[in-house]
Amino acid sequence: MTKGIKLNVENISLVLREKERNSTLLDNVSLEICHGRVRALLGPSGSGKSTLLYTLNRLREISEGKIFLDNTETRMLNVLELRRRVGLVMQKALFFAGTVSDNILYGPRIQGKELPDPDHYLELVGLSSDFADRDPNTLSGGQQQRVSIARALANNPEVLLLDEPTSALDAQASEHLENVVAKLCRERQLTVVWVTHDLQQARRIAQDVTLLYHGKVLEQGEAADFFRQPSTEEGKAYLEGRLGGVD
Template structure:
């Protein structure tokens, strides 16, 4: 397993009380597959992504990357190895090229990552290399998501965390991004954890599925088995559109 989560629990302080967002979440993520996180709004999917690269710190349980506790890995190294693409792209000041090389330049001029050509990564995500000098804020939503993906790939990330990357895109841009990420996963042996509310998208792209509900991983397994016949009450209700979110 590339990633293993064991009894991961995370609470936040709300109205002078501790509210548990994740409750003893356990599952493994296989190397080189697309693994989708499903569940209604408020089930903890995005929080779990942020816990995996320590944007949110969990209080109990553990997460390992290639068998190593992520809390023993330098946090900047961890976030290089585990890249996050958010639902709405956020860019640093500068050009498309500046953004793509932002991460590698943090590692210093002696690091081989700084020798990367940003045009190479634009080609990798099927964008015009000439756009390297453009302002990323002038691009369409789908193009911005691909620049965000190129920025993550430039870090030589081993794991991609995708937080509903296609939710704001039209159907054509959505299909393009799905196809691109599926190809990159196969070509580069990337491990992808993809949060989505779109059951049909998960069925198209995923090899494995975890269903979260009220902060718990209530069902986990290969997507073909899950979509053919979930084994839990929650899984059956979710596919039937009858599993509600948090109040």
């Protein structure tokens, strides 16, 4: 069983410095992401969910504050090693040249590890072994997203970052993926951070939630408490569909 890993985010900010103005994308955000649990990042479009997600494996670099993987600040880790340990699945799938199998085996191959069976990871995400020799760029959007998740899992990550991974999937495929992630959390103590706009999905998959707005944390805590009785008027407005997007 993989040891559970915890992420601590301490007072981080991300300021985008442009020619004529500065844009604050994240503003003094702090949270603790507990091992073996799923945390949903919620909020209207443009609130900073994906930006926060990308800072956790340094795809975006913070301006202030610190992020720790267990007791080690992530800026002290080799970025490639960090991204192996903290895998990211983006909303839009991107692939290396080669087949589906080549993509799934890419991470273990460059690490010089024994190559796993790609069919196992295809099965995990609900695809048959027939997909192994196909060009991933010829697949449907939903199939591509599942291959992206299979590729991330083949690295045996300790933390999995998911940016709306089911946005291109139908209801049945979404449910399958949710079940896969829940099983990995139980069996491997996998830590998951999941960006979603789907409140019903967040209710199903998350033990913890963080609600963002204008790059700030409005609420966070256990999902059951948030959905039962949010502690702020903004949280209540979000659950009722009255908290609009951000410019």
